[in-house]
Amino acid sequence: xxxxxxxxxxxxxxxxxxxxxxxxxxxxxxxxxxxxxxxxxxxxxxxxxxxxxxxxxxxxxxxxxxxxxxxxxxxxxxxxxxxxxxxxxxxxxxxxxxxxxxxxxxxxxxxxxxxxxxxxxxxxxxxxxxxxxxxxxxxxxxxxxxxxxxxxxxxxxxxxxxxxxxxxxxxxxxxxxxxxxxxxxxxxxxxxxxxxxxxxxxxxxxxxxxxxxxxxxxxxxxxxxxxxxxxxxxxxxxxxxxxxxxxxxxxxxxxxxxxxxxxxxxxxxxxxxxxxxxxxxxxxxxxxxxxxxxxxxxxxxxxxxxxxx
Numbered sequence: 663x664x665x666x667x668x669x670x671x672x673x674x675x676x677x678x679x680x681x682x683x684x685x686x687x688x689x690x691x692x693x694x695x696x697x698x699x700x701x702x703x704x705x706x707x708x709x710x711x712x713x714x715x716x717x718x719x720x721x722x723x724x725x726x727x728x729x730x731x732x733x734x735x736x737x738x739x740x741x742x743x744x745x746x747x748x749x750x751x752x753x754x755x756x757x758x759x760x761x762x763x764x765x766x767x768x769x770x771x772x773x774x775x776x777x778x779x780x781x782x783x784x785x786x787x788x789x790x791x792x793x794x795x796x797x798x799x800x801x802x803x804x805x806x807x808x809x810x811x812x813x814x815x816x817x818x819x820x821x822x823x824x825x826x827x828x829x830x831x832x833x834x835x836x837x838x839x840x841x842x843x844x845x846x847x848x849x850x851x852x853x854x855x856x857x858x859x860x861x862x863x864x865x866x867x868x869x870x871x872x873x874x875x876x877x878x879x880x881x882x883x884x885x886x887x888x889x890x891x892x893x894x895x896x897x898x899x900x901x902x903x904x905x906x907x908x909x910x911x912x913x914x915x916x917x918x919x920x921x922x923x924x925x926x927x928x929x930x931x932x933x934x935x936x937x938x939x940x941x942x943x944x945x946x947x948x949x950x951x952x953x954x955x956x957x958x959x960x961x962x963x964x965x966x967x968x969x970x971x
Contacts, residue, residue, distance in 0.1 A: 688731045695912035704777045711770040713944035714906040720790040722764035724901045726783035732910040739941040753791040785901035800859035801902045803892035811931045828962040838909035838917040849956040854898045861893035875882040916940035922950045
């Protein structure tokens, strides 16, 4: 539905969301990249909502907003503005010296409202609102020194093999930027400090075995041309890009879950899917129940310690 005032009204469940300036270009075209408007962003999020919402529900969000499109200023929004509709969920979480009232996206209407706010990328906590200190996800971010996806592919293969050895299930996701995320589902029994320490030791074990190719050095100047095994997201109040979220890059690439069998696909790269075809990929159910298999880290920690000698 369109309004006479230049707004578009989109039905989402029991609610109708107004999309203001739907023709506003958020992703300018050029080169091989297609142009996409706010209406395109809203249509994508509406279509992908059934696949995306299970990864968002009950989690504090940080919103990456681009009101003037990806070439304009960026706003990283943690606190929910007072003018947001009352039906949008919020959660109050502790921070140093006070609290933050994060937005929580539990339904399609909220997702579309955030798209209308030009929230192009949704970054989610690795824990849920009802247990903010205990993550149910562990994330390794494979971050290459340049835009060389072959190094990412190789690092993912090595990390996947190590996690298999530790008997931990894992899932793979393109970031829509340069790398891949490897995600391990957890049972929520450990706090962030325990999870981060385990992630650090896994990354360290891998980097020690392949010191010419991999590094855990946080400073860029210390990495050289090695791929960085980034475990920094595994901490309280840190976030990771949500599955199926759009990234603010030309062509509107999407952070897209994939199966491990796609790792050898020669066409695979970090920006392989965009708003034009990510829903099609989502329908293949690439993670197929994997993330419901949350594990405790005790047995894996013992196996890792034995490997490290």
